[in-house]
Amino acid sequence: MAQQEPLLSVHQLKAHFQSEDGLVKAVDGINFDVYQGETVCIVGESGCGKSVTAMSIMGLLPDTSKVEGEINLAGKDLTKLSKGNMRRIRGNELSMIFQEPMTSLNPVMTIGEQMTEVLLEHQAISKKQATKKSLELIKMVGIGRGEQIIKSYPHQLSGGMLQRVMIAIALACDPKMLIADEPTTALDVTIQAQVLNLLQDLKEETNMSMLLITHDLGVVAEVADRVVVMYAGKVVEQGTVEEIFANPKHPYTKGLLQAKPVLGSRKKKLYTIPGQVPKLVDLKPSCYFADRCEHCMKICTQQTPELKSDDSSEHKVACWLYENEVVHK
């Protein structure tokens, strides 16, 4: 898979915001690729920059933000596109679903109106054809009674149904790339299982790529091909899902995996990562995880480690512990 050109390539992406307290580096120089037909998961806790990453790829950050770096989607640099061109790409080639289906749909428009709106905007088809396509899409995401659904308003449907509608709208124009920001977090477990299964099936059918943002490591293990672990605006580790779970390297990744209670494996006490995520204002060059890390060394508080691998593999980590390994060899 590595020989092929990546579909999405994010290079040195930065997203900074000016706040009252100073410059917030929400995303600070991250790199990752997503290949055709692949699911990449971005994991991390709140405030680590997952959603800002997604929004900057979509070009949906407010004008007050400063976005730098390259975002290449199928050869086009999205950061250089005009607003109009970006609008054409959004929905067509690049699509997104959000955490709260309830708040991302218009409460005073019927589901049908909202679905045909997307189709009419992006494709040269008649209203009749758009309605027909909407019905097909609703069927595709596993909702029966399509005729009835397109006449309903969002408040008449359950959370799981709405998330399916959102997925249907996102997939209306056969995007190459779907970004899903915590798509199942607001749903009950049994509904979450349905939606994850649906996304997985649709991905296989259409061979699209998916960038899934989540804090739930269980979800990651179920759907991801590769994983990007973020902490305080930086990527601290990335690799294939098998490597990350079997052989996590960064102390933060290890901590996350140990801190989560897992069904069927009982421990007396849960491992905890002390402290909390730092404020992203005026951070000095250092490993941002240093003050919570049990392996913290002097260098960790003075220099920022780079994301690299100690061999040529795809498994990369940004941690001084492994830099030393390289040095000692």
Add this chain to the structure above:
Amino acid sequence: MTQESLIQVHQLEKKYKTKEKMFSKNNEYIKAVDNVTFHIKEGETFGLVGESGSGKSTIGKSILRLQDISNGEIKYHGKNVFELDKKEMRHLRTKMQFVFQDPFSSLNPRLRIGDALAEPLLDHGLATKKNVKEKVMETMELCGLPTYHINKYPHEFSGGQRQRIGIARAMIMNPEFIVADEPVSALDVSIQAQIINLFQELQEKRNLSYLFISHDLSVVEHLCSRIGVLYLGTMMELASRDQLYENPQHPYTKALLSAVPIPDPTKRRERILLKGDLPNPASPPSGCKFHTRCPFAMDICKNETPVFKEREPGHFVACHLVDQEKANT
């Protein structure tokens, strides 16, 4: 059984009026809790699991008499909570406490946390103005809050610390019993582990009993000794942790367990996928409420409500399928 049980809930029923009809006596009701029976032993953690709308929180609130009930009994140390007079109830309020999901919305934003913690002590005459500060600091330390925070306002704290404040506010009355309603659901993994461990420490130190309400089956497995599974206000299965997780009987419990994503990519399991959404609680299905989504539903399930029976010592199930299997063997 009566001797050791701290809380006894017997055939609890809670109906909410949905529509007030002006000229008709036949008001419409939603049965949020329908004929639920269980007990909580001294020093144990009893878990209530279920999806949204299953009646978990309603049961929690009813036990603390934060709302009236429609039918049934709730006993605390053998005394019916709803027959206590004002004075007795006031005393009981100190012994039973509540920890909420979102501590921020349950704290007065204009009260320093030192004052917020002192308020109930002074109100109940459990401390004098002189020694109240000492007691507040003691409880803050107990709950892992540095005492120099005593003069801060709620908005100055992070999510994890706010939950510690919520717990401190409950602990300061030196209670015997705490109802914790989704206390870790809004927290990040690393913070969640800290709070779960705090709950365990407090239990060991103070011999507390908990009613732990959660939708997260992994957290419940970690914390609880006995667990009840609710679906649309009805108890489907009740068993010890080992019985429930190793030998679940009810198809709903099985489906719930199989829907939990496991953070191990080598274990991608076959799921029991439930069809459809939770039915509208205002018009619950006839017979067994789960029959509309149950993969094993039979004719009898549509017509007859299964009896909640003890199958093995301490293991209760309400399911016709289990009844039949028992009859055949």
